[in-house]
Amino acid sequence: MIAARLQAQAFDIAAEQAALLAGRTDLGAAVAFTGLVRADDGLVALTLEHYPAMTLAQMQAIADEAAARWPGVFGTAIHRHGRLLPGEAIVLVVTASSHRGDAFAAAQYLMDWLKTHAPFWKREEWADGTARWVEAKVEDDAAAARWD
Amino acid sequence: MIAARLQAQAFDIAAEQAALLAGRTDLGAAVAFTGLVRADDGLVALTLEHYPAMTLAQMQAIADEAAARWPGVFGTAIHRHGRLLPGEAIVLVVTASSHRGDAFAAAQYLMDWLKTHAPFWKREEWADGTARWVEAKVEDDAAAARWD
Amino acid sequence: MVQLVYFAWVREMVGTDAETLALPAHVTTVAELLDWLATRSDGHAAALADRSRIRVAVDQQFAGADTAISGAREIAIFPPVTGG
Amino acid sequence: MVQLVYFAWVREMVGTDAETLALPAHVTTVAELLDWLATRSDGHAAALADRSRIRVAVDQQFAGADTAISGAREIAIFPPVTGG
Numbered sequence: 001m002i003a004a005r006l007q008a009q010a011f012d013i014a015a016e017q018a019a020l021l022a023g024r025t026d027l028g029a030a031v032a033f034t035g036l037v038r039a040d041d042g043l044v045a046l047t048l049e050h051y052p053a054m055t056l057a058q059m060q061a062i063a064d065e066a067a068a069r070w071p072g073v074f075g076t077a078i079h080r081h082g083r084l085l086p087g088e089a090i091v092l093v094v095t096a097s098s099h100r101g102d103a104f105a106a107a108q109y110l111m112d113w114l115k116t117h118a119p120f121w122k123r124e125e126w127a128d129g130t131a132r133w134v135e136a137k138v139e140d141d142a143a144a145a146r147w148d
Numbered sequence: 149m150i151a152a153r154l155q156a157q158a159f160d161i162a163a164e165q166a167a168l169l170a171g172r173t174d175l176g177a178a179v180a181f182t183g184l185v186r187a188d189d190g191l192v193a194l195t196l197e198h199y200p201a202m203t204l205a206q207m208q209a210i211a212d213e214a215a216a217r218w219p220g221v222f223g224t225a226i227h228r229h230g231r232l233l234p235g236e237a238i239v240l241v242v243t244a245s246s247h248r249g250d251a252f253a254a255a256q257y258l259m260d261w262l263k264t265h266a267p268f269w270k271r272e273e274w275a276d277g278t279a280r281w282v283e284a285k286v287e288d289d290a291a292a293a294r295w296d
Numbered sequence: 297m298v299q300l301v302y303f304a305w306v307r308e309m310v311g312t313d314a315e316t317l318a319l320p321a322h323v324t325t326v327a328e329l330l331d332w333l334a335t336r337s338d339g340h341a342a343a344l345a346d347r348s349r350i351r352v353a354v355d356q357q358f359a360g361a362d363t364a365i366s367g368a369r370e371i372a373i374f375p376p377v378t379g380g
Numbered sequence: 381m382v383q384l385v386y387f388a389w390v391r392e393m394v395g396t397d398a399e400t401l402a403l404p405a406h407v408t409t410v411a412e413l414l415d416w417l418a419t420r421s422d423g424h425a426a427a428l429a430d431r432s433r434i435r436v437a438v439d440q441q442f443a444g445a446d447t448a449i450s451g452a453r454e455i456a457i458f459p460p461v462t463g464g
Binding site for chain 1: 160161162165169172173174175176177178179180181182183184185186187188234235246248251252255256259
């Protein structure tokens with residue numbers, strides 16, 4: 001079971017991991033991946049627009065696909081939306097498994113797919129006052145395609 | 149720079165990651181790997197013996213090797229020693245980088261090497277009152293060898 | 297009547313985030329919808345000018361140019377997603 | 381005089397975690413040290429019986445059977461490490 005969530009507010013990495021591991025003594029590995037907003041070349045803010053009726057459903061579909069590929073993996077995938085500043089966390093994927101290989105693989109798979117298939121649109125604001133919508137990236141598609 | 153630490157007390161995953169990321173807006177990815185003691189087949193406790201004069205130096209050597217392979221990766225590798233119970237965290241590796249690929253790769257590399265090359269000896273205590281020293285595992289050597 | 301919803305720069309160029317429209321009888325597929333929408337205003341026309349940059353979801357399911365839209369309640373039009 | 385330190389089941393079988401010894405003149409390598417130590421007690425002999433399960437560090441550096449030990453201050457003898 002990997003649960004997807006969508007929220008505007010910040011998340012607490014330790015609390016999320018603790019909730020996943022609570023009462024379990026059969027899990028040997030937990031991987032927590034945090035994606036952060038980078039201040040590349042003068043970025044001052046990043047706004048994620050989402051499609052309320054669709055985005056969480058698509059995220060949960062990705063999470064279910066990961067859970068089916070790695071049946072022993074438990075996890076939580078949280079994505080934020082709204083306006084975020086450089087240094088802020090934007091996405092958290094926590095996976096846990098009996099052994100570390102599956103936990104790492106499932107976390108990487110979830111991130112590769114979230115980066116390409118989750119229905120978000122990013123708008124960047126720059127130090128010079130301009131703003132632009134981010135175009136879909138070829139390298140992220142390649143990262144996701146390695147799982148096909 | 150990847151810093152190695154050796155301690156008996158528990159660590160705080162959120163505090164360690166926050167310390168690594170503090171004041172940075174150039175890092176897009178953080179990976180926190182936590183290794184946990186599993187209660188396999190009735191394990192009641194695990195004791196890690198170490199060689200005080202050597203273990204931390206070897207850990208730092210592994211961390212320096214990872215930092216040399218992935219120059220853009222910053223990190224912290226913490227290993228606990230002493231007697232630990234099922235469900236307790238035993239090792240933490242936190243890595244951060246501008247992109248997620250390097251952060252994931254460096255964390256996996258560090259874990260593969262810590263599992264094989266760090267001078268620890270594990271003693272397992274079982275529910276039936278017996279205890280035994282763990283033998284080195286062939287699969288962990290194979291996981292480490294894939295980096296050669 | 298169908299609810300049209302727009303996201304990102306499609307929304308900005310169309311000039312609204314949603315509109316409820318009665319579709320003409322000859323508009324039965326996604327491609328026909330986009331052709332018809334493009335005649336409604338300069339904003340619609342500009343937003344939909346390059347169809348390779350347009351994605352559509354019919355009732356929250358990704359759809360292709362030939363997807364039928366009869367009976368649809370909500371059709372979303374947006375750029376390729378840029379992920380998280 | 382050299383400080384010998386033992387870990388894990390080697391420590392348990394030898395019966396001490398450390399001992400300070402004066403080595404005979406003919407003991408100049410790791411292999412010769414292990415041969416000589418094995419004669420010191422039944423515990424030493426049992427601990428060192430299977431050399432494939434014994435690892436040695438000379439002054440905190442991993443050492444092979446042929447590593448010279450003259451001038452060493454601390455020699456550690458232990459099973460293969462089992463990691464973290």
